[in-house]
Amino acid sequence: MMSHLPDLVIAHGTVVNSFGRRRAHVVVRDGRIEQLIDATEPVPAATRIIDAAGRMVIPGGVDGHCHVAQVTGRFRTLDDYRTTSTAALWGGTTTIIDFGIPRDAHESPLAAVLNKKELARESRCDVALHGSVVSWDETVPWQLEQLAAEGVRSVKMYTTNRGTTMADGDTILKVMREMVRLDGLTYIHAEHDPIIADCTQQHADDGRIGIEHLHRTRPELAEEISVKETLAMANYTNAPVYFVHQSTPGAVDLVTEARRQGREAFSETCPHYLTLDDSVYGTAFPEWYACCPPMRSAETVAELKDRLASGAIHAVASDHSCYDLSQKRERSDDVRAMPHGLPGVETRMPVTFTAMMEAGAASAGTLEDFVEVFAAGPARINAVPRKGTIAAGFDADLVIFDPAEQRTVDGGALHMGTDFSPFNGRSLSGWPAVVVSAGRVVVDTDGFHDPGPVGRYVHRNGFRAHQDAAAGSTSATALNAVPANP
Template sequence: MGIVLNGGTIVTAADMYQADVRIEGERIVAIGYEIKQPGDQAIDVDGCFLFPGGIDPHTHFDLPMGTFSTADDFFTGSKAAVLGGTTTILDFATQFKGETLKAALGNWHAKAEGKCYVDYGFHMAITDWNEQIAREITDLVQVEGVPSFKLYMAYKNILQVDDGALLQALRHAGESGALVCVHCENGDVIYDLVHEAVAQGKTSPKYHPLTRPPEAEEEATARVIALAQIAKAPLYIVHLTCKGALQAVTKAKLKGIEVYAETCPQYLLLDDSYYNLEGFNSAKYVISPPLRPIDHQQELWSGLQTGILDIVATDHCAFNYQGQKELGVNDFSKIPNGAPGVETRMGLLYTYGVMTGKLSIHEFVALTSTNAAKLFGLFPRKGTIAPGSDADLVVWDPRISSVITVDSLHQNVDYTPFEGFKQTGQATQVFLRGKQVVQNGRLIEEKPMGNYLPRKPFLKRKVEENV
């Protein structure tokens, strides 16, 4: 017995057409008309779009931060994700000083197993580089299904690695069929600027963006692109925020360097004026890289339109305002960096991208699902609507209007950076591998049924010329 979705308009990164979709078991088995079989359940989705389930390749659930962890663990974070139309997340399994990569991966498997409402995979975040770690990379790619690794150029003395480690990691990853993801900010410069500001008594949240200027991101982006070129390895830039970094990526792509980049809704829709709010409220917007002046936004939208930016992710790294962000009330450098966003990503990009004409509906699907599936070893199982693909489907009703408020969301966080934003459309029904988990905008599957996704190795797109 199967399920047939009748009357919807299917939208993929390439096509849009009206047809019925038949699901059997976990997969899509047919697309067309009059495909209902005896015993099938028919669901009317007339007037709605059918999108492939969203893929958010940048979340931080249950991430330890000193004496506490992020407000959302895999249970609450994934619940919020699926209610917003995201059916797959890629979280960062973080290796801390002295750990092997395998041990760190085991820690994250324990955090997620049996607790995730969406399918999930892991990037491996490397913070401690040595020869043993280098040897582990191939095993993670080939045995564990983890073909992507993250390194930080920021957070000196905590997460930051030096250029030598970056170059070696790029080389090893490139040879092993992996893609290296990099947080691009000049950590040494930021470290000095922050300490200088605090020493001068400049301790309020408004100094956060002033001590992490766009130039620090632009420089780091250009530098890691040069290292990737030397290593002859592909590169993925996470959460790109500013004109200069975008120009560095544009220049690299025009030269044929294999570099990919993501941005996030917060950088498309919020600006640095949020650091001038009354009292300590600006702490809610202390993220890294920080929000930029508003003139950077149009450049980022243009980057999405031209394909320079490949993905819109969230960097969902949620800390409560009360009790967590407040730890930095007397020193902005002690405010935990991060904000929630996994539940609002699809709605915001549809409302402020598609509905304003900044993005086509095909670009919306590519940016929220298809491109991530292709870059991170999940396509065509995920990221499209086609026979044989997983039946991860979002029934999106464009006739519904709402206003985003913290009380309307399901994340385990006491604020949303998008409070008061209007939204057009809603994920009224969501299917995960053929099982309906959201109905009429409500979660109907009490037990988390998300599976771990071992992913395929990364395939280089560029063919090196023989010299």
């Protein structure tokens, strides 16, 4: 006889959403949150009950910027969806958004996405996808229509990396127009290519092109000029625009000013830009920190952290790229030839939490602020239905943790399929103790419980349709009303 009991109850925890907190029992049935019951009421019977007394219960993380099994030139990241999704769950992230970036001129944007969608069948957590356009041709509008039909509502373009992933200004402008037509969101990697190319060549001419000089080859000005130019194109086309991995307060301030003028613009940063400064390139292992943009000065890091605390940054994403040290060291003598990108999907939660909460920050954030950039904001901005909020009808993606617990990062003990972490040896708070994904307990005190390849491919909603449904809401009601794919 089938049981009528809920599958799971998380009892007595402090439930923290981006809009507030309450002590409650969270009742889970069939992969969804059935209801929240005030913690003063008796705990309802269930197949499994987890006592979260004295701990926080937050929505499972949504990492809007991951690169899984990514091919860039002759380098390929060492992970696959099984590895990266497992690491994500270990780190409290229950939904990742990957990119279908054409490997070369022979792979179309649509083919790149469909390839990633097929690979994602091995995922242990839910997966959504971004598209990417490198060059414009007459087939691109049709391809973008097909991507929208696949639930891919965002397209990334690079303003640098000429000869590989860079899109020229004409392409960016035309794609922006198409994304407006298709109710989508334009993602931008913003670094001004002529400045980057010239600065890098000058350093190469002087023999200062090894990894220890990376931060000098890609100046802050290059990022900020590119953001300014892109915002002008977004203003011209009326396109919503999202800037990935912003590393300077100046870049964030440009987005803030655009928003003040009524533009739909968003700033994302990454944990490494909030915690690491350019002194890392003078250490014994500078290759641990090869990423673009590079780490900035300690003063810039402090100001960026202030922008996060003020709410000017809308999402913190990992920009996860899983190379190992042998790949990093193969061409560490020349930053133009080595692979850039850091493993980080597993450490996003504790690094971000620590950066926001640590004493000494100009204005430390709240738990609600953390939930906003870790889960709620990424879900809302990327129009991911039923994610980022603990409320009836939402997916049962949940994390239990004790904010006071500290652990030290051991790069070799992580689960990302590589042999290092840029945060190795750092003492961090905010590690997940229990992780629930689609109603399944996948991490607890007994370790990881592999659910198998059960991760769902998530069809995202139209950007403006989703934002309009959420507009003015300080509760879960509007977001939960957005039509979701079956």
